[in-house]
Every structure is written in C-alpha cells, then in structure tokens.
Amino acid sequence: MAAVVMDGKTLAAKIKEQVRRQVEKMERKPGMAMVLVGEDPAAQVYEAGKRRDCQQCGIYYETYRLPEDVPQEELLDVIRFLNKREGIDGILIQFPLPDHLDDRAVQMAIRPDKDVDCVHPSNVGDLTLGMDCLWPCTPAGVMRLLAEYNIDPAFKNCTMVGRSNIVGKPQAMLLLRRDCTVTVCHTKTPDLAAECRRADILISAAGHTNLITADMIKEGAVVIDVAVNRDADGRLCGDVDFEAVSQKASCITPVPGGVGPVTRAILMENTLTAAVRHGK
Numbered sequence: 001m002a003a004v005v006m007d008g009k010t011l012a013a014k015i016k017e018q019v020r021r022q023v024e025k026m027e028r029k030p031g032m033a034m035v036l037v038g039e040d041p042a043a044q045v046y047e048a049g050k051r052r053d054c055q056q057c058g059i060y061y062e063t064y065r066l067p068e069d070v071p072q073e074e075l076l077d078v079i080r081f082l083n084k085r086e087g088i089d090g091i092l093i094q095f096p097l098p099d100h101l102d103d104r105a106v107q108m109a110i111r112p113d114k115d116v117d118c119v120h121p122s123n124v125g126d127l128t129l130g131m132d133c134l135w136p137c138t139p140a141g142v143m144r145l146l147a148e149y150n151i152d153p154a155f156k157n158c159t160m161v162g163r164s165n166i167v168g169k170p171q172a173m174l175l176l177r178r179d180c181t182v183t184v185c186h187t188k189t190p191d192l193a194a195e196c197r198r199a200d201i202l203i204s205a206a207g208h209t210n211l212i213t214a215d216m217i218k219e220g221a222v223v224i225d226v227a228v229n230r231d232a233d234g235r236l237c238g239d240v241d242f243e244a245v246s247q248k249a250s251c252i253t254p255v256p257g258g259v260g261p262v263t264r265a266i267l268m269e270n271t272l273t274a275a276v277r278h279g280k
C-alpha cells in the first residue's frame, strides 16, 4: 500500500495561523531581522519566503543585505546593532557565509535570546543538556511533523543520515529527548544501507538525489526527507527515491512540500516565543 504523504504545507499553514492569532493580541509585535551576505539566488528566494511568512503572521521584518566581500568586523557590527535593537526579537543569518568569514564567530555574536535558529553555542549546549531553549527550526519542524501524524519516537530506532550542526546533530538530540534510539550516519559510515534498513524512522539530510532507495527501507518505516536538491531536469527533489520508497514506507514527506514549509513556520513560532520572553 502506498505511504501516507505527510503534508508539510498544511501543517505550516496551521502553525502560522496560530502564530498570527497570538501576534494579533500583542501590544508590541514581534520583530525579526535577517542578515544576507552576497547575492546567492537561492538565498534571495529563502529571504523572500521569510518576508512573506512574517507579513502573514504580523511579525515586523527587516533584511540587511551585505556585499559578498563584507569584512568580518562589519558583519559583526550589524549583529551587535541588532542585538541592541529593542524591536528585534529574532536574528537570522543566512548560512553558509562566504569563505573569508568565520561562521563560529558570527554565531557567537548573536545574543542567545535572539538566536531563533539555535546556532549560538550556549543554545546548542542547552539543547544537548535537555534544557528549555528555542529549538533549531529544521529539526524542530521534523519533530512537529512526527507529532502531527501521531508518530511517537519513543521505543523506536531512528537512522539519521547526515551529521551537520544545523540538521543531523540537533535532530539526534531532539529525538533522544523523545526516547528514540538514534544512529547518526555520514560519509564514513561503513554500510549506510544496513543502518537505514534497521530504521523505524529514517531521516535523510545528505543533499544527494536518490541516495535513499527502496531496498534501504524497512517495510512500514516512516521516511522524512530533509534535503533540498535539484534533479537532472533542474526540479526540486530530496535524497529519497520518492516513488519507489512510498510503496514501502508507512509515511513519507514529499520534496517540496514536506519539511521545508514547516521549518519556515517554526521560525515564526520561535520569533513569537522570543518576543513573549522579551516582553514589552
């Protein structure tokens, strides 16, 4: 039987509507600032999407566009300025940054209580320790999708393909917090297919089209495709061979329309949470 397709668009609309309703009641509206370095077309598309999301939710929004060759100190100055701005509750930096910039220094410059994508080491530490903190948007979006479809990670085996700081590692931490047993795979994993076949929940964030094929899936597994790639015809796709895998999985996310929209909605929710914590 074909898998249930997990509808990220509908869930995202629901989350954003909940945010909008709460924002509507607030005297001071939440504010978000996005910092973009360079002219990467994909980043421009993400930026436009975030602007639209903020408009839909009633969140004040600003973009800071800096040239590709911006000196590090200038970028840090913009972040320091935003840290001090009272109307700004969330600061989002579009990564990856050009090579001459130090990602770590930039992440550390963001005031932790305005770090709405959980990149500051103190927030990453809180996340790892199981403390209360804003969850990074993409892994939080995956958890929300699982919850929406009543998939409880407890007592299940999850294989996470990818160990990046923004997806794989925090995803593993969030799943551990929900009593899942997690295996994290990467390019040095000796037998990726075997690790995937053990998974009740398989999450892929490798960035390789058709990396995950049907023979790597346990019958009835939940398959979450985080990746955003382009196929040979230039169409958006994930890591998973969707057509074949959906014949074996119980639930599967599409690309586009799966994790991506929920990630964006969680950013709105995190900005609202930060604003509520900041108060008037």
Ligand code: NAP
Pocket: 138, 161, 162, 163, 164, 165, 166, 167, 168, 185, 186, 187, 188, 189, 192, 205, 206, 207, 208, 211, 226, 227, 228, 229, 259, 260, 263, 264
């Ligand atoms: P990344 O930093 O490039 O990390 C990719 C990870 O996948 C690395 O840990 C890498 O292993 C692993 N990997 C790559 N090829 C593999 C293979 N053949 N077998 C096993 N592991 C492999 O990427 P990222 O920033 O985490 O993003 C991953 C994907 O998710 C991208 O397609 C990105 O566009 C997408 N993404 C989507 C969202 C969303 O909201 N939907 C958000 C963020 C990212 P090594 O560590 O050994 O190199």
